[in-house]
Amino acid sequence: MRADHTAYPPRWAGIVLRGRTAGARTPATVRRPRRPAPGRPPRGGGLRAAYERARRAWDRPLTAYYVILGASLLITVLGLVMVYSASQIQALNFSLPDSYFFRKQFLAAAIGAGLLLMASRMPVRLHRALSYPLLVGAVFLMVLVQIPGIGHAVNGNQNWISLGGPFQLQPSEFGKLALILWGADLLARKQDRRLLSQWKHMLVPLVPVAFLLLGLIMLGGDMGTAIILTAILFGLLWLAGAPTRMFVGVLLVAAVLGAALIGTSSNRMARLGCIGAADPGPGDACWQAVHGIYALASGGWFGSGLGASVEKWGQLPEPHTDFIFAITGEELGLAGTLSVLALFAALGYAGIRVAGRTEDPFVRYAAGGVTTWITAQAVVNIGAVLGLLPIAGVPLPLFSYGGSALLPTMFAVGLLIAFARDEPAARAALALRRPRQGGRAGVSWKSMRRRVKKRPSGER
Template structure:
């Protein structure tokens, strides 16, 4: 397990280092033009990184059984924050979405707290109720009520991408834990028409799907961002135009340092750069799954899998959006995008993986 911990730590450090370089490269000109400080986003990115490291040091210093005691309070706090962020004057509204708290020098997204807290809560409930796992009322219904409340609060922001990602991860955790397919499949099937209604309820979501199917239908409107992403990736070719030499970040591609940073990597570092990022995430997932398989108990197993699934799914969705493989979703590329609170909680997730690996190794040595 020690070797796995070192490898996972190394892969994470490489991804974070790439993120630092690319956040500055993708944002410097934009930041200087509008904020008169080319390092504006870089400095804040480093502050979030430092906060993530400080929090992770505590996570690494205690046995993860101690962390279990804080799961319910943190989950309740995340629900309170998700309610508060919806209140005008408290939550900050950007482009019609109310997802952030804005403070003097940084913003905070409470759904990031919920993601990690919910994964740990579901892992805790499923591990404690293993004898009742196949019961509808005692094994299946309790986690689904919490999931339903979580998804509902996130959809009110609105943030469909995060809601779908959270639901998908929890479904997979339930399946892995042994929940009966007789309970899971009907819920999954019935959720599809509900998802369709949610998409149709907001015209911009339908427009995103149409843009995904044919962005050239409205190249100056809803299809603009994905077309600019295509141009960035296509311009990079195999070797890229060179670090810092992107043209699409010059006010052509919206979200160049956030949701579409993968496109800038493709333009500046080419296919070699994007393939390297994809390989690093595949290695990360592989190492995380190995840690989960070797964990000392069911809680560690499910928590590790949940964290790996969430980070891996977010990476797949972000890359899929940038390459036009799936409709646009507002999810950052883990460890790399300028995302503030997402970076903090991704690092905390890795710290939990390392914690599970460390204490599982110690338990084996004692036996």
């Protein structure tokens, strides 16, 4: 009888067949193609395998936590480097040391790092408890700004309080954070009581309080901050599930008020006319917008090198604040600006993921509000530098010079980190990663599977 390997059961495939009969030709081995384990990407190269590996890595419970932490820290560190490079000439023009602005920004970043760490370790209930005191404090300080002798004007906008010496405070920056926390707590409590289906509970008192903050900001003439605050309000209403007609109605009211405020100011009308400008125009009205484009255009692919900017030598106003992105493009080139855009995109996407995966309504509203704030402000600032939007005078979050803008933003990033750690899957992953007593780890951080002793070969 001829030995036929197909007669053996499938479980014996791959085992060496040693039995022979007279005249029989027995194959040395019988192999079957290996199939990838369920849930694992196929081995080997190719775009599909790379895509599967990237998708599985992104779906890990702690990915949003690491992306938010890493992206925010990279933006802050790169911002410190660019503030030092872009502010040297400005400091020398004021007869100050060349590192004057950098040292102030570094001090603000150190304090902001403490606020970030504190916010990331605070429980959610404590965040909610801080919402009302923070809102009352922000409103009180914004009222003080309008009192003569206390408020201080910078570049025509009276939105500052002098703290003595070189330090100043802009309360409207803290008003953004206050609106997010207070609005998130308000909407979460109304959702628990199932009141958000009624339009009056959707709008009141959220919209009146937001308009109170907007009115105090516009008394000082800061149109840019008012735009960001309006974007935060719309983000909260969108997350709360506002009906389309209600959303459009609020948007129309805001658009009419904005058009009236722009039309009654010659300075704002001039800024609106500088969109897409290619030359400074009569009276150099578009000088800043045009020289921002010049800085980006002269950077090329990889820039002229750190410290080698030409536009910061008096040609480009505000090189270390509103137009620091233009100096980044000139010194680091297209590669540098695309890196900054990629970091902001990663931070925004991770914030959306945190807001979308949570089951806590307060976390959803707060995470969505913070993400709206950072991304909207980045779009307004970068759009103005690129000549696609009017110059609004808002800093690039975590990047531009300004301690009043940096401190609440870093606290808001700490909120996102706390919310990312508070996800059920993230909490389980962190708990499994803690070492057991005796110094031995209980799990592998990559797979989050319990380690087992190695079995002897052949044991099933």
